[in-house]
Amino acid sequence: MSLRYPASSAPDPNAWVVIPLYNEASVVGGVIENLLEHFVHVVCVDDGSTDGSADVARRAGAAVVQHPVNLGQGASLQTGITYALSHPSCEYIVTFDADGQHRIEDALAMVALARDEDLAIIFGSRFLDDRTDPGLVKRIVLKTAVWVSNMTTSLKLTDAHNGLRVMRSDAAGLIELKQDRMAHATEIVLELGRTKLPWREYPVELLYTDYSKAKGQSVLNAVNILVDLVVK
Numbered sequence: 001m002s003l004r005y006p007a008s009s010a011p012d013p014n015a016w017v018v019i020p021l022y023n024e025a026s027v028v029g030g031v032i033e034n035l036l037e038h039f040v041h042v043v044c045v046d047d048g049s050t051d052g053s054a055d056v057a058r059r060a061g062a063a064v065v066q067h068p069v070n071l072g073q074g075a076s077l078q079t080g081i082t083y084a085l086s087h088p089s090c091e092y093i094v095t096f097d098a099d100g101q102h103r104i105e106d107a108l109a110m111v112a113l114a115r116d117e118d119l120a121i122i123f124g125s126r127f128l129d130d131r132t133d134p135g136l137v138k139r140i141v142l143k144t145a146v147w148v149s150n151m152t153t154s155l156k157l158t159d160a161h162n163g164l165r166v167m168r169s170d171a172a173g174l175i176e177l178k179q180d181r182m183a184h185a186t187e188i189v190l191e192l193g194r195t196k197l198p199w200r201e202y203p204v205e206l207l208y209t210d211y212s213k214a215k216g217q218s219v220l221n222a223v224n225i226l227v228d229l230v231v232k
Helices: 028-036 053-060 073-085 104-116 136-152 183-194 210-215 217-231
Strands: 012-021 039-047 063-067 092-095 121-125 165-168 199-203
Touching: 012 028, 012 053, 012 073, 012 104, 028 039, 028 053, 028 104, 039 053, 039 073, 053 063, 063 073, 073 092, 073 183, 092 104, 104 121, 104 165, 104 199
Parallel strands: 012 039, 012 092, 039 063, 121 199
Antiparallel strands: 092 165, 121 165
16 A cells, blocks of 8 residues: 555645643654644643643644543543544544654545545554564564454454554544553444444554653553553
8 A cells, every 4th residue: 555645735624633642741742733734633632741741732733631630541532532523624533642653644644545435444553564663572562462452343453552543523423432541442443343434454654762762662551551451
């Protein structure tokens, strides 16, 4: 599948970007500014950050909804989805991470594909090509997560814990996330699968930056996924 996206310089007014946000003040401003070059609407759900992330997001131009306490990424996504769907202009929702690991080019291509082929759901997958190297430990955990997800949902994915997704508004309106931590990733696949709406995976590249490596996100997220799979 070719990696393409519209060459138009006009930002998309009908695709809303939803970003769960928790203590990413040093990077989220740049992420938002880059997104706003291509999308009119970017909404950050600040999940009880203590580092001023919400203020940084506002200054960068995002709409900000705040949770007074940390409720988890699943709750942040649900809040952002509900907020976006309350606006008549919302035709698609793009879920996007705050830490700079997702590529805007991939998000644009996924929205274009959804429109071109009348798809309701597109899941980003880092395992459809070899551009992303998550490391051995995380690769094993993510592949385990895929196996569990495929055993418990109606969708057979290659990457069940990728935060880059595109949902048409009718699909997004049918999900109600209740799980927190990393368990929400399996829950969202389960609920989207139940819609029976047309879907596809799309090859994306995740950028494991010096920032994310310094925070230990790669290994920490892998451990969180494994714990949630065991507890679930």
